[in-house]
Amino acid sequence: MSASPVVRRRPGWLAGQGSSARLARHSLTLVALAVILVPFADLAILTRDPWGELGRMARGLAWPDWGAVSSPLEALGLTVAVALWGTLGGLTLGFPLALLFARSRLVRAGCAFVRAIHELFWALLFLQVFGLSAATALMALAIPYAGIFAKVYAEILEQIPAAPRDALPHGAGRLSRFVYAELPLAWARLAAYTRYRFECGLRASVLLGFVGLPTLGFQLETAFREGRYHEAGALLWLFYLLIATLPWWGQRRLMPLLAVGGALLLGPWPAVNGGLLWRFVSEDIWPRALLAGDWQGLAEWLARIPELGPAIGNTLLLGLLGSVGALLVALLLWPLACRHFGNPVTRLAGRGVLIFLRSTPELMLAFFFLLLLGPSLLPAWLALALHNGALIAFLVARHADAITPGMPGINASGRLAYELLPRLYPGMLALLYYRAEVILRETAILGMLGVATLGYYIDENFEYLLFDVAFFLLLVTAALNIAVDALSRRLRPRETAIVDDPCQG
């Protein structure tokens, strides 16, 4: 006050209590944390000629060899059938759970647990019991989706207006109240979410090929691994075509037809041996020492699990790096697809890049980078950052399109920094925290490609038939996911509504 009565002291760097300064500090802390921890990550490039390999892949994608793909229609049909019936199964299990969700802590905990384990891990688990069969594929989708549906449906039902319910005469039964004054109000959002989940189911169904189930992903993985890039290119195009044409073939009227047709395609069905199944559930997946009540033996068993600490460390590190990378990618990419910047050509290109990156499953992206760069954390990091960054950028761009700037004549950088970013950034950061749990889940499955996260050891132990260790690591993974979900819920900016819900849960 003594220096000048009129001019207040100039604020320091990013000082102040305003929400933008606070969020900027918040984000920079995250980035700084990632920078400090990067030296601990193994980011080596291990292939000798990555650019040559990239060229060959690009040529494969540019000149796909359609003739080399054997029975593409069957693989496509099975992919759709698994996604559809898996989603339906999840819906059937999840809907009743959604009605109990708010009331039962047990239901909430159970749902959090099944959600926390990725579809591919469920597949690995059921593979041991049901083999390479339709049962494995369907349950791998239906079980985690039941948990997701329960949570999301419960949230949707919670948000419907209460006025119609209050207007009902006293004494109307619970069921009548539900079907007249609750379900119709929530129907549109429930249907939209179910549709979205089906789209996720399609991607997951393709991925099931990576553990050997005969969906599109099986041929894709084989073709890529064996370097037949022209065939892989054809399969990849087939996948994009399937996703891009979803609005046409995924209409409500066609669903019953698809369901019946799909049911005929599903197979083979396993011959379940009840005794073996029981032995698997009651003995194989538990450490012998635990079943015998031998605590010292259990401690020794625990000590013998190799690399548990580093695996957890790698998983968390990759999750953090992936999230921060996704934030940076989203910040860079969203203006490309937004109506406030560039010209129609750049916007079309930008939108194309975002759709391409967001509809490619990260496992596929990671697989691609893995072939390019060799097995380290680097390909996994790139895949997570690009896929999730593009997904966030796409939603943010759509949100930005709805904003009308208050000062129309302002130049592009001013528009970005003063008009749009302050309005969009809180939602963007909230979305990132929402994604953090999904990113961590994906981190674990990237292990199946040889990146030394928990997933790598789960895959390895299943391969060696060490079911007790594999199952224990699965539980660790689930606990980690639940913990990170709780943490990100606490950290995420609260003053804003989420931009839109992405592949949440």
Next chain:
Amino acid sequence: MKGESRRPLVALTAENIGHGDQVVLSGLTLALYPGENIALLGPSGAGKSTLLATLRQRLGAQAAWCPQQHGLVPQLAVYHNVYMGRLAEHSALANLWNLVRPLPAPWRQVSELCASLGLADLLRRPVSQLSGGQRQRVAIARALYQQRPLFLGDEPVASVDPYQALRLLALIAARHSGAVVALHQRELALSHFDRVWGLRDGRLVIDAPVHDLDLTDLDALYPDADAAAPRGPW
């Protein structure tokens, strides 16, 4: 016809009413006698809805209820919204089936009722496609369909034109032996009701038969009328 000889349907004596810990109306004393048509007046936020909710709770199955903002389900057809007035009188199975295909008896009754409200052609249309005035009439139809002796309405004629308001109030009066209706139109209160309850600042400041009241008495309820703005409210 003097009420003193009869037992009141509801009587409040120096009661504080509100939501949870928050008192909206304090020291409220009033009585509702059978056969009385009462207009409930007062500025927005004076506690009209709170008082009506209390009456609804005390009267239970004797009173039909027409809430503010209608409380309709926009996705359901007019028929189903009206049917909801008697949801409690059918089994859950019948209610479910009625969504698949309207039950014959309720369909007939609702059709007749809706014809008297000018909704005959809209029976199968979702409420989301109706105008504000049409929704208002659906909400009234649902209350009438309950066929209760009393009618409790929270501004049931707020979004219809003045002539429709007259017709609707007459219909409500014809089908019930008594009513408590929250209103904003002071003239209607004096012309169509027996008694006025006037709320201001969380207190009951008017409780009198309409023949003892005129428009200036009612003006005293509204703080904006005190200011006597030269060009009226904008």
